[in-house]
Amino acid sequence: MWAYIVRRVLATIPVMAVVALFVFSLLYLAPGDPAAVIAGDQATPDDVERIRASLGLDRPYLVRFGAWVWDILHGDLGTSIFTNLPVSHMIAQRIEPTLSLMVVTLILAVSIAVPMGVVAAWKQGTSIDRAVMAFAVLGFSVPVFVVGYLLAFVFALELDWLPVQGYTPFREGFIPWMENLILPAVALGGVYIALIARITRATMLEVLSQDYIRTARAKGAGQRSILFLHALKNAAVPIVTIIGIGIALLIGGAVVTESVFAIPGLGRLTVDAILRRDYPVIQGVVLLFSFVYVLVNLLIDLLYTLFDPRIRY
């Protein structure tokens, strides 16, 4: 098992390197000359050249890439062109709302989607199954901002049950925090729920047709214990895998959801950065999200050994 863990952890290094190279090239290829911007309108070409040298912009591509990686490893993501603040500082300010939104969505989605998939598989071919599958197709088709606006319109504007927009930090109390997050989380969770429910149903159908399920039935195990103890446990690996892969959907969707609900998180930061062409910020956010995504999936791969002790690579 240790050999597997070590090998799996080492395997993420080339992936991270490719991500870093990709994101670095983004800034490298970005239009505009930072040196000219910093030098200002009155600068002579000599001044610009001097600033370029002092920023290290005249060095070759790979040398700059090396220096950039070195900085990142020391927690330095560069400086925003627009606000002149360190990017890591700006990200740290915005991380709480996004993290809250994602965690709430994750918990909400998994606790709805997995039972949905299990019931659909159990009642295969019935109207319950068809309803779940129809919901899944709808979930894939209705974009996150459409659900967001619809929910906000019904529950905030018409019924006035929940706040329309905004975010309340967690330290100001759980209830206000949750009130602001519940609509965005449902909107963001739609696609994710559809994805997880579909995979859960498919995996459960496969597991339920196995011999050991028939054995469990024959020995008189109850329906509930067959579904949740015998079947779901054996279906865990594909389900957990899709939960991890689906986080990419959450990350992409968060950018939009935060715009719809005016949540001051990383997504909002990204959108503002795009409008201002603030490349270091875009780069920092893309890099952070990608690394989190890789790490989460690494963690899930390591969890496999827990769910299925047979897995040895």
Place this chain on the structure above:
Amino acid sequence: MSTTTLPPGVTIPPGLVIAQPTQDILSNVKPRRGFFGFLRRYPTIAIGGGLLLMMLFIAVFAPFLWTKDPTALAPALRTREPGAQFWFGSDMLGRDVYSRVLYGARVSLLVGFSVAFFASVIGLTIGLISGFSRLADSIIMRVMDGMMSIPPILLAIALMALTRGSVQNVILAITIAEVPRVSRLVRGVVLSLREQPYVEAAVASGTKTPVIIFKHILPNTLAPLTVQATFICAAAMITEAILSFIGAGTPPIIPSWGNIMAEGRALWQVKPYIVFFPAIFLSITVLAVNLLGDGLRDAIDPRLATKL
């Protein structure tokens, strides 16, 4: 009673009776043949395809469907409620939302179809190469793994940040973001096909590698690829709307559904219809493509139907 006719010269021996034809236990099932039979067997293809054709019709014939110039400003007629003059209302610059939404179908369908086509072609090429060359495979798949680690919408956003907003650039950015998934799929299919006995037989009988690739492998990747292409089409239309919505997609002058929603955003609490009409059209179109994809998957590979 008995209508059985005996061949000439055959007589029934005395004492024997010809048995009556037994009735069918199962009622007659009319085989569903032909185009309409196919549609009845796969209702999702019929519904999805029908809706998609309708959207295609709207996109192509937008100028003839009682629309006005979608970019014509009428400051005096700002934010009118939906009614006889403006079927879907007018936006804050007095533009006709109905016309803008109908013309918006052009952008969405163009982006969806183009991305599906280009991502499939590029992904197919990359997948075939890495399925057949071990050296290329190890390099290509590392790069693809890296690209797949960047959430596709973020990747598209990052690429759009590099360039000017235009429909071509949107197509290019979303295509790049989708290619890794297609290549992985094709590579997987190629690797499993290579182990098939018929391919082994072709190799044993001295068939050249290019012939094996193009004649024996390629046609078998097309079925899963077609299904994947429909899902990419749906995803691309959503991504385009998202990019336009956050201001990183098609330029605001072009009426795309994402742009209309982005413009209606500031007013949506008082004039929700500006956001809702494009939202409904986008949802219906994406739903149509997804239904078509689900139906195609069932029709092309019945074994997959139970799996997903």
